[in-house]
Amino acid sequence: xxxxxxxxxxxxxxxxxxxxxxxxxxxxxxxxxxxxxxxxxxxxxxxxxxxxxxxxxxxxxxxxxxxxxxxxxxxxxxxxxxxxxxxxxxxxxxxxxxxxxxxxxxxxxxxxxxxxxxxxxxxxxxxxxxxxxxxxxxxxxxxxxxxxxxxxxxxxxxxxxxxxxxxxxxxxxxxxxxxxxxxxxxxxxxxxxxxxxxxxxxxxxxxxxxxxxxxxxxxxxxxxxxxxxxxxxxxxxxxxxxxxxxxxxxxxxxxxxxxxxxxxx
Numbered sequence: 001x002x003x004x005x006x007x008x009x010x011x012x013x014x015x016x017x018x019x020x021x022x023x024x025x026x027x028x029x030x031x032x033x034x035x036x037x038x039x040x041x042x043x044x045x046x047x048x049x050x051x052x053x054x055x056x057x058x059x060x061x062x063x064x065x066x067x068x069x070x071x072x073x074x075x076x077x078x079x080x081x082x083x084x085x086x087x088x089x090x091x092x093x094x095x096x097x098x099x100x101x102x103x104x105x106x107x108x109x110x111x112x113x114x115x116x117x118x119x120x121x122x123x124x125x126x127x128x129x130x131x132x133x134x135x136x137x138x139x140x141x142x143x144x145x146x147x148x149x150x151x152x153x154x155x156x157x158x159x160x161x162x163x164x165x166x167x168x169x170x171x172x173x174x175x176x177x178x179x180x181x182x183x184x185x186x187x188x189x190x191x192x193x194x195x196x197x198x199x200x201x202x203x204x205x206x207x208x209x210x211x212x213x214x215x216x217x218x219x220x221x222x223x224x225x226x227x228x229x230x231x232x233x234x235x236x237x238x239x240x241x242x243x244x245x246x247x248x249x250x251x252x253x254x255x256x257x258x259x260x261x262x263x264x265x
Contacts, residue, residue: 014094015077021101022074026067028105038112045111049173052191052240055224056231062162062220069155076151092136099129100159116177123163123170130160154213161214164201165221168194188236192243195222199247206254215251222248 033041040048043057103126110119137152172194202218205211222244229237229244 012081014091015074015081018077018094018097018101019074021098022070025101025104028108029063029067032108032112036112037108038114040112042108042111045114046173048114049116049176051169051172051176052187052229052237053169053172053194053225054228055169055221056227058227059221059224062217066155066159066162069158072151073155076147093133096129096133096136100126100133103129116174120170120174123167127160127163127167130156130163134160157211157213158217161205161211161217164214165198165217168198188239191237191240195225195240195244195247198222199251202251203254206251206258212255212258215255219248219251 028037031037036042036044038045043060046054103122107119107122107126110116110122133156137156172191175190198218198221202215205214226241226244229241234241
């Protein structure tokens with residue numbers, strides 16, 4: 001602790017740098033829609049690449065919740081700096097959080113300038129950085145008090161799992177953009193496979209780490225897929241819709257089972 005205290009000025013600088021870069025992320029994301037960057041909004045660009053896995057536009061409102069949660073984190077850093085309780089957290093993840101902010105901005109420009117292949121690379125890098133952060137803040141481990149969990153673990157858990165879903169969608173978009181197709185794998189079959197894989201990841205996360213947040217994020221994405229498919233062509237994509245509903249039911253069942261077990265213990 002003494003060693004950390006001797007470098008308090010450095011940790012304070014890192015905490016402020018996180019705030020500055022996070023504000024930059026918010027500004028760029030706002031400009032992406034208001035200008036918009038590249039003369040098209042993020043949603044309009046998604047429509048350029050028809051993809052059966054892409055959810056309805058309302059689904060992306062989850063970014064508001066993610067950024068609200070991350071705002072709590074960057075404020076928590078400053079408060080924690082003066083309380084001197086968990087300074088090791090800021091020290092361990094500051095550069096990674098900065099990376100996540102920079103990568104977020106990179107992705108916006110790559111996507112808005114229609115560099116889909118580059119956006120996939122950036123998104124995968126984004127996912128890797130968030131996985132590192134998740135490990136450093138000990139997501140899934142019951143070690144912290146209520147406020148630390150609320151303002152550190154939950155924001156990054158939400159961030160990580162939404163980017164996990166977004167990575168799948170981004171890769172699917174790239175495959176569509178490159179006219180990828182396999183004779184034995186239709187668009188519907190490919191989408192069903194991806195949905196089942198996402199559901200399995202949610203179930204594994206629930207079973208291994210009690211991660212209800214990831215399960216809820218996947219359910220939210222699945223609801224968006226159902227809304228989009230019903231609004232576009234419910235007959236053509238009926239198998240996707242029914243598969244998604246079944247996956248949602250199974251995930252909810254696992255959540256209920258986990259909650260019952262947690263309450264009993």
